[in-house]
Amino acid sequence: MTDDAQDRIKSIVEGNDVVLFMKGVPEQPQCGFSSVVVQILDHLGVDYGAVNVLADPDIREGVKVFSDWPTIPQLYVKGEFVGGCDIIREMFETGELKPYLAEKGVLEAV
DSSP, X not given: OOXXXXXXXXXXXXXXXXXXXXXXXXXXXXXXHHHHHHHHHHHHTOOOEEEXXXXXXXXXXXXXXXXXXXXXXXXXXXTEEEEOHHHHHHHHHTTOHHHHHHHTTSSOOO
């Protein structure tokens, strides 16, 4: 993994209000965990960017270092790492995710 990969990840995270590093693309997720997060974001109507980590090994490994989180998918909102599938699903199920996203200004007010 290169410093270039870290710079690219930083640029992607800073350049998108909501970005999901995932396996596959939202229209065709390549793993169940990525699929769950896509379904939650789509259900809530969040406008988000997605990065297919399978298309770039440097990004795939680099994002794990960037966030200090060992798994994919990874969701970032306004430059902050929110979590992976388990955290996003838990926040959704407990009703925390929608107000969090609204508070960050990336979702219509609840």
